[in-house]
Every structure is written in structure tokens, then in C-alpha cells.
Amino acid sequence: MTTFAKGHGTENDFVLLDDPDGRLDLTPELIRHLSDRRAGLGADGVIRVVRSAAAGQDAAGEWFMDYWNSDGSAAEMCGNGSRVFVAHLLRRGWITLDEGDEVLITTRGGVMPVKRRGDLFTIDLGAWRVAGGPAAVAAGSDVKVTFPGMPPLPGLSIALSNPHVVVALPDVEILEALDLTVAPIVEPAPPNGTNVEIVVPLHDQSVRSELGHLKMRVHERGSGETRSCGTGTVAAALAARAWGANLAPDHWRIDVLGGTLYVDTEGTASEGDSAKLSGPAVIVAEGELV
Template identity: 50%
Template sequence: MVAFTKGHGTGNDFVIIADPEGELELTPEQVAAICDRHFGIGADGVLRVVRSNAIAEGAASLAEEPAAEWFMDYRNADGSIAEMCGNGIRVFAHYLVRAGLATIEPGSTLPIGTRAGVRDVTRSETGYQVDLGRWKLTGADPLVRARGLDVARPSTGIDVGNPHVVVALASDQELSSLELEYAPILDPQLPAGANIEFVVPGEPLVRDGIGHVSMRVFERGVGETLSCGTGVAATALAVRYWAGDRAPDNWRVEVPGGTLGVRMFPAEDGEHVALSGPAQLVFRGEIDLV
């Protein structure tokens, strides 16, 4: 039997498994079974809590930041490996704090290793904030076809440690009419796939110096989720890019699971983007892995 904790960030839910010494080898089939909402626990992904020095990928994290004791081994619901998860890393940090494995004092930072590099987590008014690091326009801007849209729509490719394409829609009605139980189609397809965000700018777009948008997301390897942290960041970045130089650097993004904050700020290696929002642990149990 394997002990687990269930947690979520704005409805983006995860099964957390503590494996500090890296003794547990989870197969893609086991991860998919755990995340199955009918026959398993049910989740958008699995977070394995492992020390950086106990996992091969952790060597790069420790080389980047020797204080990054913990590594977030994140798997999508279909068992595939993902580079990063903005909601997941806040839940991961909350688990570390609640389990007594780490502390985040006011004004201090907790570095966490991921496959996208080390990410720094701090406390915020709404829960936790994670610095997602440098972002970039990918230049891969495929047309996106989705059930519920009459024609294919253009997109903007954004990388925030994992790949996204962001699509602007004209109205809340268009957003609600999407049938995201069916996977949208990218034309051309991207070699590694992408998370796909569908976005409606607020009316007005900027209120009291803060940008406002609403979105829904189809996550690579998962399907539609109530929230996607890195997708929220990519959404705010894309809308700011579309809006031009006078657009704000602070955003509020409404997703089906709640509200998340995004902030862009300068750093020594270029502009970074940070994501803030809540993280909750909801129950614990044991599961028999077969």
C-alpha cells in the first residue's frame, strides 16, 4: 500500500505521493490508474515528492541551486511526464510545509527542482507565489480547430517552461460554447504538443491598473481542467503582447476553478513571470498499486 495526499489549486487537482529517497518507480500505467476518476483516486496529475539527490533529473537542479533539496516529479493524468505545473508546484510547496519537510518564512524563498529548472516559491496574500522564470514567444503559432468554433483560429505560442498556444475569442458565449471534451487540433501539429488556452479579454480589459481576462484550457496529456497555472501565465503574457506597450504587468485571470494572479517583472536574465494563488490539501489515504 502507498500513502497519498489529495490536493488542488483552483480545482486543478493532484495526487501527492511522498517518496523522499526515490524508492518508488511509478509506471505510466500506474499513474493513469491513480488519476482515473472512475476506477482510481481521480486527478489531473501525480506529484511525487522526492529529494533532488535521489532522482537523476535532480542533478541539474542542484547544480543550478544547491539549496533545492526537493524535486517535483510531475506526471500528467495519462502517465506522460511534464516539465512544469504552476498550480502543482504551489500544492507541492504547501504539502512540504504542512508535512514539516520545509519552511517558508515571511520574506523567504523555497527553491524547488523541476524538469524546467529550479523554481522559487514564496508566500503570497492568496497562498503561494511561484517565479516561473523567463518566458518567450515560441514563434510556433498554429491554427487551432476546436468543437464549438465555426472556423479555425490563429494562436500565439508562449513558453513558460512548458509549451502553450493561446487563442483569442470574441465573447463569453464563444468561450462557453467550446466542447473541450474533444481535443482541439493544431495545424500544423507541434512535435511536443502544447497546452491550449482559449481567452476572452475583460470589458474593460484594464481596471485600476490590472488586466482582466477569462479562459478555459485543454491540457496536454490531461484534457480540459478547471485551471492550469502555467496556462494562466501564458494567457496573461499573450494578452499583454496583443494589447501593446501600454498594457499592464499585473493581471487577474478567471478560470472555471477560481482566480489567479500573474505578475511580470524584470530580472538579471530577462523578464520573469510569477503566478500566485491558493493551494489546498483535502484528504489522505492509501492505495494499492498494481
């Protein structure tokens, strides 16, 4: 029997499969079945919980977050999933983590520290960059993004563990009416696909504030529209920071469909060595696969 848990971070939900010794044969078919919201357990993604050594990962983090999208495709990592992953390790007793302590977790996007802060967890996603560099920052975009029933809109590509494209809209009504039942068309098309974040700034952009505020929706590659995307909120903050130039803050509140996340950034307008994501993690169920 394989034990599992179901958890979410701002309603971005996951099935976590316990496989500490690396014995589970995790196939795309099994991932799709588990993720199915009618025939399976229902999830935006599946995380195999396995020790790095057992997964063939030569890394500093003892535990490997083997993350898969609901369509059975592998992803570099998942910001919301990383917090749920650590909460699950704590619940299983596989790690201890006191207030202010951090644990290193291994992902396909690298080894990343996760710190406990009361009921929240903070992950440092490490180095990031605007994919098109300073030229894209100066232009404000490097791709065009088309949604159903709308003309092409400018988007800014952010390289941050996973690939992202961020699009800004002028008001919340347009954001709420946006059709994300089909994948947005990004041109030029990224070779490995991309997540697309759509944001509306809610803070006063005419003056520098301590805390930026965005409302966001997201279409994730391999999963469709989700209630939240952790790396996507960080990408959204980094894009808004690039667009805002000298008036843009380094600290951000991002409101997603499933709740609120916080982002702390540093670096130039086009690149940096650190971007931190803070938010909750909730385990809602445990069981055994039959």
C-alpha cells in the same frame, strides 16, 4: 505502504505520492490508475515528492516535483501543482516557510522559487518568450487552432516551462459554449504537443489599466480540459500583453473555472526573464496506498 495526499490549486487537482528517498517504481500504468476518477483517486496529474538527489537531479532545490499528466506522460512542470507541492512539504514538516520566505523547488523545467504570501503562494516561472519572436507578436499569431464546429482561429505560441498556444475569443458566451471534450487541432502541430488556452478580455482594452482581466478555459495536453492551468494562465497573460502592445498592463487577474489566479509579468512584448504566478493551494485528504 506509500503515503499520499490529495490537493488542488483552483480545482486543478493532484495526487501527491511520498517518495523522499526515491524508492517508488512510478509507472505510466500506476499514474493512469491513480488519476482515474472512478477506479482510482481521481486527479488531473500525479506528483512524486522526492528529494532531488534521490531522483538523480543535480540542482539547487532540495525537493524535486516529479510531475506526470493523468495519461501517464511526463510534463516539464505545473504551476498549480508547484503550489500544492510546497503546501504538502509544509504539511509533512519537510520544510519550513514563514511569511515572505521562499523555497527553491526542482522541476523538469528548471529550479524555481516559491514564496509564501499569507494563504497564497507565488512561484516565479523564470524566462519566457513568444515562440515566434517579434514577427509573431507583430502578426498577432503563429499557428491556427481549430475547435469542433468552428473555423480555424489564430493562436499565439508561448514558451514557458510547458508549451502553450493562446487563442482569443470576442465574448464569454462563445467561450462557455466551446467544445473542449476533444483536443483542439493546432497547425503546424507542435512536436511535443501543447496546452491550449482560450481567453476573453474583460478589462477595457482601449486605455491602459493597472490590472488586466481575462476569463479563460484550457485544454491541457495529456489531461484534457481542466478546471485551471497555472502555467496556462501566465501564458494567457503574456499573449494578451503582446496583443495589447503599449496599452497592456504587467499585472493580471485570470478567472478560471476553479477560481482566480494572479500573474505579474515583465520584459518586452516578446520575451522576459520573469513571470510570477500567485494563487491558493489546498490539501483535502491524506492516506496510504494499498
